[in-house]
Amino acid sequence: MPDSAPSETVSLQGNHACALGALAAGCRFFAGYPITPSSEIAERMSVELPRVDGVFIQMEDEIASMGAILGASMGGMKAMTATSGPGFSLKQENLGYAAGAEIPCVIANVMRGGPSTGLPTRPAQADVMQARWGTHGDHPIVVITPDSVPEIYMQTIRAFNLSEQLRVPVVMLYDEALGHLIEQVRVSDGGDIEIANRKWAADPGPEFSPYAAGEDLIPEMVRPGDGFRTHTTGLTHAENGFPTQDPDVVEQYMHRILDKLEIHKGLIESYETIDTNDADYLVVAFGITARAARRAIKQAHEQGIRVGMFRPITLWPFPVEAFESIIDGKRGVLVAEMNAGQLITEIERYRPAECRIEGLNRIDGETITPRQILNRIQELADRE
Amino acid sequence: MSEADKQFNIHDYLREYLFPHFLCPGCGHGIALRALLWAIDELDIDKDRLAFVSGIGCSGRLGAYIDANTFHVTHGRPLAFATGLKLARPDLEVIVITGDGDCLAIGGNHLIHACRRNLNITCMMLNNEVYGMTGGQVSPTTSDDRFTTTTPYGNHEPVFDACALAEAAGAGLVGREITLQTPSLKDVLKQGLAHPGFSFIEVMSDCTEVFGRKNDLGSSAEMVLTQKASVRPDFLENAVDQPFRPHQIKTGILASNDRPEYAESYRNHIDAMKRDHGHA
Amino acid sequence: MPDFELRISGSGGQGILLAGRILADALGHESLNVAQSQSYEPTSRGGLSRADLVVSDAEVDYPLASDLDYLVILDDIAATASNDLLKQNSLVLVDSLLSELCEMDGYEVCYLPISESARGLGDIRSTNMVALGALTSLAGFCSQDNLLAAVARVAPAKLLDPATRAIRQGYAITEPQS
Numbered sequence: 031m032p033d034s035a036p037s038e039t040v041s042l043q044g045n046h047a048c049a050l051g052a053l054a055a056g057c058r059f060f061a062g063y064p065i066t067p068s069s070e071i072a073e074r075m076s077v078e079l080p081r082v083d084g085v086f087i088q089m090e091d092e093i094a095s096m097g098a099i100l101g102a103s104m105g106g107m108k109a110m111t112a113t114s115g116p117g118f119s120l121k122q123e124n125l126g127y128a129a130g131a132e133i134p135c136v137i138a139n140v141m142r143g144g145p146s147t148g149l150p151t152r153p154a155q156a157d158v159m160q161a162r163w164g165t166h167g168d169h170p171i172v173v174i175t176p177d178s179v180p181e182i183y184m185q186t187i188r189a190f191n192l193s194e195q196l197r198v199p200v201v202m203l204y205d206e207a208l209g210h211l212i213e214q215v216r217v218s219d220g221g222d223i224e225i226a227n228r229k230w231a232a233d234p235g236p237e238f239s240p241y242a243a244g245e246d247l248i249p250e251m252v253r254p255g256d257g258f259r260t261h262t263t264g265l266t267h268a269e270n271g272f273p274t275q276d277p278d279v280v281e282q283y284m285h286r287i288l289d290k291l292e293i294h295k296g297l298i299e300s301y302e303t304i305d306t307n308d309a310d311y312l313v314v315a316f317g318i319t320a321r322a323a324r325r326a327i328k329q330a331h332e333q334g335i336r337v338g339m340f341r342p343i344t345l346w347p348f349p350v351e352a353f354e355s356i357i358d359g360k361r362g363v364l365v366a367e368m369n370a371g372q373l374i375t376e377i378e379r380y381r382p383a384e385c386r387i388e389g390l391n392r393i394d395g396e397t398i399t400p401r402q403i404l405n406r407i408q409e410l411a412d413r414e
Numbered sequence: 415m416s417e418a419d420k421q422f423n424i425h426d427y428l429r430e431y432l433f434p435h436f437l438c439p440g441c442g443h444g445i446a447l448r449a450l451l452w453a454i455d456e457l458d459i460d461k462d463r464l465a466f467v468s469g470i471g472c473s474g475r476l477g478a479y480i481d482a483n484t485f486h487v488t489h490g491r492p493l494a495f496a497t498g499l500k501l502a503r504p505d506l507e508v509i510v511i512t513g514d515g516d517c518l519a520i521g522g523n524h525l526i527h528a529c530r531r532n533l534n535i536t537c538m539m540l541n542n543e544v545y546g547m548t549g550g551q552v553s554p555t556t557s558d559d560r561f562t563t564t565t566p567y568g569n570h571e572p573v574f575d576a577c578a579l580a581e582a583a584g585a586g587l588v589g590r591e592i593t594l595q596t597p598s599l600k601d602v603l604k605q606g607l608a609h610p611g612f613s614f615i616e617v618m619s620d621c622t623e624v625f626g627r628k629n630d631l632g633s634s635a636e637m638v639l640t641q642k643a644s645v646r647p648d649f650l651e652n653a654v655d656q657p658f659r660p661h662q663i664k665t666g667i668l669a670s671n672d673r674p675e676y677a678e679s680y681r682n683h684i685d686a687m688k689r690d691h692g693h694a
Numbered sequence: 695m696p697d698f699e700l701r702i703s704g705s706g707g708q709g710i711l712l713a714g715r716i717l718a719d720a721l722g723h724e725s726l727n728v729a730q731s732q733s734y735e736p737t738s739r740g741g742l743s744r745a746d747l748v749v750s751d752a753e754v755d756y757p758l759a760s761d762l763d764y765l766v767i768l769d770d771i772a773a774t775a776s777n778d779l780l781k782q783n784s785l786v787l788v789d790s791l792l793s794e795l796c797e798m799d800g801y802e803v804c805y806l807p808i809s810e811s812a813r814g815l816g817d818i819r820s821t822n823m824v825a826l827g828a829l830t831s832l833a834g835f836c837s838q839d840n841l842l843a844a845v846a847r848v849a850p851a852k853l854l855d856p857a858t859r860a861i862r863q864g865y866a867i868t869e870p871q872s
Contacts, residue, residue: 090523105498109502123491207758259462325755399760400756400760
């Protein structure tokens with residue numbers, strides 16, 4: 031058990047890597063509700079958190095779990111919850127509260143087949159749009175999609191860093207296949223990872239305005255007991271924290287919470303490219319499907335097909351500029367995803383007119399295989 | 415007027431720069447808020463340590479007017495939010511202000527589990543028998559035959575007895591009072607705040623503008639006097655129970671127990687684990 | 695391309711996952727990258743159980759089994775479940791008690807007295823470890839000592855002695871008869 035042991039490489043299940051990444055990031059509060067296939071995150075947290083004087087609680091439902099982590103976060107603790115499709119649907123209400131009141135929190139959504147109860151034990155990637163638009167209203171949100179167990183660990187740490195720095199909910203979005211995959215992870219002793227914390231107001235006097243922000247658009251936070259007694263609300267609020275319907279103030283607030291992600295996109299965006307420079311074709315994939323694409327691309331190279339991969343690690347906000355520079359000049363793009371065609375709608379927006387676009391979709395509860403991707407790459411190349 | 419009342423100055427506890435407040439004339443919620451702040455004053459709780467969590471509805475809007483750490487959260491979820499806040503910050507005095515719809519309908523599941531856990535939170539539920547803010551729809555506590563905008567032919571649904579529910583679910587302390595008896599209400603709230611477990615206090619409020627008008631219940635004064643007449647006198651204490659009219663409103667501290675407080679019991683379990691497993 | 699892929703399959707309760715974990719640990723200590731996956735549905739009351747390893751000396755690209763180099767079948771329920779993943783030169787180890795059930799035309803199938811050996815050791819529950827010994831012996835993933843060291847790291851202490859005996863027996867049944 032990686033307590034305060036030095037950094038070591040251990041075999042970890044994806045869900046356990048998520049839990050240990052959270053702890054390494056400083057998460058000290060977890061509230062959750064049992065749901066397949068994410069329960070191992072809660073189970074691991076229930077073991078680890080008491081050892082570091084953190085709090086674990088299994089709440090009465092998914093909604094309460096989301097509510098409780100927001101309460102803990104406003105109390106000053108780094109907090110997270112974990113769930114899967116049906117539970118993620120229930121969390122959308124308080125997730126919107128977190129986005130609007132700018133409460134740092136991390137939500138892991140281990141994707142299974144849907145809709146509804148769907149395929150509890152089978153992988154899917156069909157929450158791409160829900161993760162972005164699941165809660166109502168225009169709102170900021172960051173969604174991260176790792177493709178390996180070590181990356182689940184590292185990106186969970188990054189999810190906390192982004193959430194705390196930017197006061198925005200961050201979703202760790204990965205499929206059941208990765209959640210239960212076991213790979214070797216280098217678990218940090220804390221010395222070699224960067225931890226970012228939220229910006230606390232140094233000395234909030236009576237004139238402090240809890241939702242006023244400087245150029246970085248991120249308001250400083252105060253904890254209860256710090257001397258400034260803040261009002262926090264899900265109603266649209268002015269810089270003083272109190273509700274308003276003044277159109278000018280409302281617009282200013284909306285622009286600020288949306289623009290803060292735009293101006294910090296250098297911090298937020300992340301992606302991986304493989305052999306994209308001299309490629310004729312591009313595969314876009316994330317999560318377990320990107321792992322299949324890695325092999326398919328190697329095999330395609332052996333056949334002389336010039337193909338590369340673009341893998342968004344930050345899925346939302348989508349790394350638009352990076353993608354546009356990579357897609358430029360490509361003859362075709364294949365979007366492989368375990369859903370009926372979600373990410374492809376985003377890719378469609380940014381592809382040049384002369385670039386052919388095709389989707390490879392799988393909705394039978396099975397993962398997309400390297401062979402399926404290779405076949406489609408060959409077809410794409412043959413069509414020219 | 416008692417000595418304590420003379421010293422209590424409600425203006426010390428309000429964000430009056432937000433006035434005029436949004437409550438309708440005759441609404442009982444303001445009296446309930448006064449009683450709550452009065453109880454806090456008598457217990458001499460530091461405002462920086464006070465955290466109010468409220469949900470949606472007329473009750474939910476009260477928090478903003480209190481000069482404390484105030485959280486106005488989603489509909490029905492203040493107890494869930496408060497649970498996280500209290501566990502993260504045991505040093506805070508966490509008080510939930512909620513209503514009959516917020517607490518018993520959309521938030522009903524959170525209420526019974528908050529009672530079961532017995533975490534040291536005080537929950538004041540303002541019962542005005544109606545969804546006032548949304549225009550006067552039927553609630554789980556709307557009386558028999560009352561008219562609301564969604565019971566145009568009179569309410570036929572049974573009434574939820576919130577205190578019986580809280581007691582059965584294990585709340586550490588359960589009390590009820592009407593707003594007309596403000597000093598008694600203050601005392602009940604004070605006992606709730608002082609109790610080390612989960613306290614559930616139901617305040618029989620009144621909605622004159624929406625509910626009273628729709629049901630021809632007269633002015634606010636008439637409504638609270640009718641309430642007063644419905645309070646079960648002490649001499650009926652041992653009479654055969656009559657859950658509905660007349661004399662259906664039992665007031666005062668209705669139940670209490672000394673079940674372990676959640677956070678303390680959590681810490682005890684962890685301390686034991688650390689002793690047993692050598693985690694210092 | 696991955697260096698190799700393997701699957702140990704059988705029935706829930708046969709210790710399939712433990713065998714997979716031990717082998718993964720042993721290979722990890724050979725400085726190989728190992729991705730493990732397994733059946734996720736509850737199988738403790740029977741049903742198909744499988745432990746898959748994808749092993750490479752480079753980074754594992756696709757971590758799920760798709761072209762098995764090695765397949766172990768220890769129960770009827772697993773007899774044909776993995777046929778889609780086999781290729782022409784796959785090595786298939788089948789418990790000899792199931793030999794009539796498996797139709798393995800075209801693959802290199804090796805019938806071994808796995809459960810029979812476990813029974814001979816006095817504990818049918820060590821079938822998984824006999825299989826692990828036999829597989830490692832035939833495939834030569836790692837030395838017997840390294841495999842036994844992994845048992846010591848991964849298996850519950852009370853299983854150490856019986857598992858060690860069973861693994862040695864697994865090696866023994868793959869020795870050419872003389």
